[in-house]
Amino acid sequence: MKLFSSVNDVPDVNALVKEALHLKENPYAYKDLGENKTMALVFLNPSLRTRMSTQKAALNMGMNVMVLNMDKEGWALELRDNVIMNGTTVEHIREATAVMGQYADIIGVRSFPGLKDRDEDYSEMIFNKFVQFCGVPVVSLESATRHPLQSLADLITIEELKTRSRPKVVLTWAPHIKPLPQAVPNSFAEWMCKADVEFTIAQPAGYELCADFTKGATITNNQDEALADADFIYVKNWSAYEPYGQVTLVNEDWMLTNERLKITNEAKVMHCLPVRRDLELSSEILDGPASIVVHEAANRVWAAQAVLKRMLEGLS
Numbered sequence: 001m002k003l004f005s006s007v008n009d010v011p012d013v014n015a016l017v018k019e020a021l022h023l024k025e026n027p028y029a030y031k032d033l034g035e036n037k038t039m040a041l042v043f044l045n046p047s048l049r050t051r052m053s054t055q056k057a058a059l060n061m062g063m064n065v066m067v068l069n070m071d072k073e074g075w076a077l078e079l080r081d082n083v084i085m086n087g088t089t090v091e092h093i094r095e096a097t098a099v100m101g102q103y104a105d106i107i108g109v110r111s112f113p114g115l116k117d118r119d120e121d122y123s124e125m126i127f128n129k130f131v132q133f134c135g136v137p138v139v140s141l142e143s144a145t146r147h148p149l150q151s152l153a154d155l156i157t158i159e160e161l162k163t164r165s166r167p168k169v170v171l172t173w174a175p176h177i178k179p180l181p182q183a184v185p186n187s188f189a190e191w192m193c194k195a196d197v198e199f200t201i202a203q204p205a206g207y208e209l210c211a212d213f214t215k216g217a218t219i220t221n222n223q224d225e226a227l228a229d230a231d232f233i234y235v236k237n238w239s240a241y242e243p244y245g246q247v248t249l250v251n252e253d254w255m256l257t258n259e260r261l262k263i264t265n266e267a268k269v270m271h272c273l274p275v276r277r278d279l280e281l282s283s284e285i286l287d288g289p290a291s292i293v294v295h296e297a298a299n300r301v302w303a304a305q306a307v308l309k310r311m312l313e314g315l316s
């Protein structure tokens with residue numbers, strides 16, 4: 001594997017989930033694969049889980065790891081071509097990524113969308129420039145439109161904790177005060193549409209996701225209808241796709257409470273984190289038995305390790 005940016009880069013999703021669960025049982029079994037290999041983790045935006053879990057995964061595989069918080073420690077990057085760099089940017093993304101490829105065998109990169117220009121964000125301009133110029137395999141650590149390591153960890157978690165062979169999984173929009181990317185829900189939707197689950201998306205009118213990611217899903221504006229008989233509820237806020245990047249309403253009724261869970265099939269509640277308590281998701285759920293958010297975050301290690309194993313196998 002040379003690229004991990006979406007579910008489309010994975011020929012067999014079930015096999016990758018199995019690989020991750022095997023690594024969870026045998027974390028250090030493949031340490032030799034990463035010996036004398038270097039992973040660079042490059043962040044253009046903040047992170048807790050992605051940074052720590054991917055670093056841990058690389059260390060478990062025997063790799064050396066370098067982290068660069070580009071937004072805080074790197075030179076200001078110029079992203080556009082054909083501009084005279086007489087403004088505030090110091091270094092062009094072409095040289096920066098080419099140099100990183102000289103130091104690293106695999107590069108992970110995080111770059112959030114600007115949420116201003118939809119075409120630019122959905123063209124994945126920054127992520128694709130890394131792929132184009134660095135010359136080594138690239139793993140998305142969340143790009144403008146997708147967060148595939150999160151979605152893989154989510155699928156691993158569902159596979160581990162499901163109580164029926166084809167569980168009902170519901171992605172529900174939740175309130176927030178800031179415009180957040182569509183990357184996590186887009187990605188979750190495209191992975192669930194390929195998994196052996198019954199998948200429903202619930203969002204208030206106006207928060208429909210880009211249809212490219214939701215083919216095969218049942219989509220509704222009625223949260224209660226979606227929650228009925230659900231086995232897993234995936235809570236997430238996202239800003240509107242149309243008008244792009246806007247918070248068109250903050251509908252507090254959409255925050256999940258214990259009362260709402262009564263109509264589910266004793267559903268387990270997921271969230272990628274970070275979560276704003278009592279805005280996006282109630283404390284009573286986060287602190288109660290239905291929440292599996294920490295288990296889900298723990299599985300980020302095995303998701304990253306399965307991907308790194310596939311990439312390292314392709315290097316030698």
Ligand code: AN0
Pocket residue numbers: 142180181182183184272273274
């Ligand atoms: C980010 C998002 O919604 O994409 C990262 C989530 C993993 N969250 C925030 O910006 C709060």
Ligand code: CP
Pocket residue numbers: 046047048049050051142150272273274
């Ligand atoms: N879920 C997730 O990606 O968290 P971080 O933004 O903290 O990495």
